[in-house]
Amino acid sequence: MTATDTPLPGVSGTPATFESLDPRTGDVVGTHPVHDADAVAAAVARAEDAAQWWASLGFPERRRRLGEWRKALVRRIDDLARVVTEETGKPIDDARLELVLAIDHLDWAAKHAERVLGRRMVLPGALMSNQAASVTYVPIGVVGVIGPWNYPVFTPMGSIAYALAAGNAVVFKPSELTPGVGVALADSLAEIVDGRALFQVVTGFGETGASLCRAPGIGKISFTGSTATAKRVMATCAERLTPVVIECGGKDPMIVDADADLAAAADAAVWGGMSNAGQTCVGVERVYVLDAVAEEFIAKVVGTARTLRSGSTGDYGPMTSPAQVDVVRRHVEDALGRGGRAMVGGPESVQQQFIEPVVIVDVPEDSTAVTEETFGPLLVVNRVPDVAEAVRRANATGYGLGATVFSKNRGEEIATQLRCGMVAINGVISFAGVPSLPFGGVGDSGFGRIHGADGLREFTRPQAVARQRFPLPIAVTSFRRSSRGMKALLGVVRLRYGR
Incomplete structure (x- = not known):
């Protein structure tokens, strides 16, 4: 879910602003402009000039300046974390962790861009042995980034940092729920790039994002959000044949093998399912545990989940998007209505802002709690007779973002059978924290990659040169x-x- 899921309010052509709210209290924490098509086009035009300057600096100077930005982010980490907490409601340490991971990725991208993207010689082959063949990766120019509200720093920085390291300028459209985070990030870079329009933010609703997709100077769009919105973004970008990177949601499974460390698996399942109030695209939503260890595993999950509390000072915060509450309620009711058994919580756990942990077992596979992305603190745990059945069920949805496997002896073997972009073995979401690993999905979870060498190349165009x-x-x-x-x-x- 992103800013593009919300229609533009007000009268067309009338200057407008909107308010950013603290989801814990409803208090106003900021007021931001609704940028119209002309404002977006002007931002992109400024970015085009900045992109030429930035590309001309070369890898060493870009690395130096991005290193200065990294230091600035470290100095401001507490201030930025407070903005994240105010706009999302997540605990302050969760916000700090998000910033730490983003800073690590920025550092990796800046330090490895020249190695990954610099000119490299390739073998011409026997028939063309008279040629000297090389490949270079040229910056695209201006990259448009449309970001989500659930991780308003870490997720968009997976595109922003890598696009900048590759030599591009960026125009960022944050979610209307977290615009202040985007503005704070851009402000932190401004002085380091001599006030040039290298990293700009446009704020607003769906039409602002659509204007960014339509802007003639945009070389590529990187979008994170729902599958339904992604299709609209792609359709808009198709008007100008603007290429896209699409990272949508997931219905990420966990497989617990008979030889797994059950205490560690249960801890990972609960954290993966409940942290950030379950609002994590690569979190754990479905668990398939082998019959042989199911009772013990479920008991450990239940014991851990019962200790958690949501709230302003709880283990996790509120639902950042009010609309998501109804989705969670519908999935809980459907799972129970189809015969699932609530081990922790139930319909009464779904409140207006905060949702207490819900764990439901033995849920039919055609329940919406299994087939659709919940994006809330609901964990479905189903028993399976063997690993083959676990893999079959894990691959049964249209999504294919991340997955988790707990097994002492068969982790990598199971991982290779899963239809998804990333797998964590005996850990949870660990792949997202490794800067050198590509991040992205398949199927309804999208395509293209951020992070790692693939993420750097995603924001360039390869140019092949053959010299006789x-x-x-x-x-x-x-x-x-x-x-x-x-x-x-x-x-x-x-x-x-x-x-």
Whole structure:
């Protein structure tokens, strides 16, 4: 779910503002402009000039300046964390953790951009041995980033940091629920880039995001949000053939093998399902545990989940998006209505702002609690006879973002069978914290990659160059080509490749 899920309020053409609210209290924490199409186009035009300057600096200078930004973010980490907490309601240490991970990714991208994207020679092959072949990765220019509200720093920075390290300028459209976070991030970089429009923020609702997709100077859009909204973003970008990176939601499974460390698995399941109030696209929503250890595992999950409390000073905060409360309520009711058994909580756990932990077992696989993304503190635990059945069920949805496997001996074997972009073995969400690993999904979870070398290349265009070092004795790409020359060439091909 992102800003593009909400319609633009007010009268078309009328200057407008909107308020950012603290979801814990409803208090106003900021007022921001609704940027219209003209304002967005002007921001992109400024970014085009900044992109040329930034690209001309080269890798060493960009690395130095991004290093200064990293230091500035560290100095401001508490101030930025407070903004995150005010706009999302998440505990302050959760906000700090999000910033720590984003800073680590920024550092990695800046330090590895030249190695990954710099000019490299490639072998030309036997038939083209007279050529010197090379590949370079050229910046796209201006990258538009449309970010979510659940992790308003870490998730968009997976695009912003890598796009900047690759030599691009960025125009960022944060969710309307967390605009202040985006503004604070951009402000932290401004002085380091001499006030140039390298990283700008446009705020507003769905139409602002659509204007960013339509802007002529945008070279690529990186979007994070719901699958339904992603399809609208893609349709809008298709008007100008603007390429996109799409990271949508997930219905991420956990598989618990018979030889798993059950205490660690239960702890991971509860944290993966309940932290950030369950509002994590790569969190744990479904658990498939083998019959042989199901009772013991479920008992440990229940024991841990019962100790958790939501609230302003609880283990996790409120639902950041009010609309998500109804989704969680519907999934809980459907799971119980179809025969699932509530082990922790139930319908009464779903309140107006805060949702207490809910654990339901033995839920039919056609329940919406199993088939649709819940994005709330609901954990479904189902028993399976063997790993093969666990894998089958794990792969049964249209989503394919992340997954978790707990097994002492078969973790990697099970991981290779899962249809998803990332797998954590004997841990949870660990892949997101490793800067060198690509992050992204398949199917309804999207396509393209952020993070790692793949994430750097995602924000460039490869340019292939072949330079002739000396002419071939047989002219084949010329009207001077003779039948004798072609006969000789075919002889070489038959000798080399026909045996």
